[in-house]
Amino acid sequence: MQRSMPLYRTIAQHIKSEIQAGNFIEGETIPTEKSLSEQFDASRVTVRQAIDLLVTEGMLHKVQGSGTYVKEQAKVEHNIYELVSFTEEMTNLDKQPENKILNFQMIQSDARIQRKLQLDSNAPVYYIRRQRFIDDIPYVVEDTYMPVHLFPDLTYQVMVTSKYDYIENQKGFQIKESFQEVLPILPDSEIAELLNTTEQQPILKVKSYSVLSDDIPFEYSEVYFKSDEYRFTVRARRP
Template sequence: MAAPLYRRIAQQIKEEIESGQWEAGEAIPTELHLSERYDASRVTVRQAVKRLVEEGLLEKVQGSGTYVKEQKIEHNIFELISFTEEMRSLGKEPVNKVIHFQLIEPEPHVRRYLNLEEAEKVFYVRRQRLVDGIPYVLEDTYLPVSLFPNLSYGIMIGSKYDYIEKEVGMKIKDSFQEVIPVLPTPDVAEALTVEESMPILKIQSYSLFMDGTVFEYSENHFKSDEYKFTLRASRP
């Protein structure tokens, strides 16, 4: 039995979106144009569009029209995975732009997270994480010099976790994270190319080796229009 016409039209539109004929953020044609294009009634076209809105491929904007929805990256907060690993799993090649690479005396809250003595210093690294030229994340990382004496600007252009596990030879166990919705400061807004009035997601985290040593404290700022955070809750 053949599928209803509206489903066949919805499938055709979906294939055109996936093939790149309609780009993310682009307005789709009017119901009249679509009905002529697919030789169907406007009611049938409306059903097809409604189905794609429900599937999350299209979105209606009141008083404006219907648009191809820009797909957010779905990040599972229960998976300890680096930005580089996450992007590569999606078939994307990320770029790390190092904005700051400094040897500093950490602020008291950073010192507490890293369990450092008064005289110990850290590497402070600010990185802009880009995909296809678009900044997705601004990362501030603090790493103890005592643990990573050979850390360099060049290393931080690549994958931090690859360096730690493959070159330093330490196994990462856990990361404890706190997700906070915030308004960006002017420098964060500029780095993420967002307005200062647009809420973003900030994750404060500290990470441990298998032996319990805290090796990193980070503050990551995520664009809320590019990312969504998910978790799975199981009923016992």
């Protein structure tokens, strides 16, 4: 007969689920031991075991005489004023990125993509969807459109590595700037699954198009970031 989960682990899993759902906010206290004891009809010792387990896992931390708090998780800090690739960003943080290609195909552009990339009607573009990992954790899902006439030799292997390295060092183009719109959204079921999150967990969606030194657009992307792994920062200066 299969043994049931120990009660302290059930309590720990409940607290963890509440944190992941955003019901217990980072930096705020969780319910007291007395409250959790009453909620689960458990002894204070059992509740303390559950809390200690989550402290060990790095999800909670105790402050003597104050309470138990949801620990603020370390996030990748992305400065939106710096135009760097995901690979460059992770390498600068001494992390090893991994790209998984989910879709790589040549398609006929629709009106929306034609406007973004300043293309003629039905001009072909590459459509690439990449799932991007750090330490086997999915951080980003990226949908990218690139004009075929600029990159006739673009390959699957290029997109497994660094797109910007290919553009600058293989094609000899100079990247000038990117225009970005950052939106908090609730993911659909497909994006939620790819990011290993839920449809109830807000994520960040960035729409961007980037141009070369001659102001010719070379890509349009819609990128989905896990909000519990990524933090966007802006450095503003008073004029």
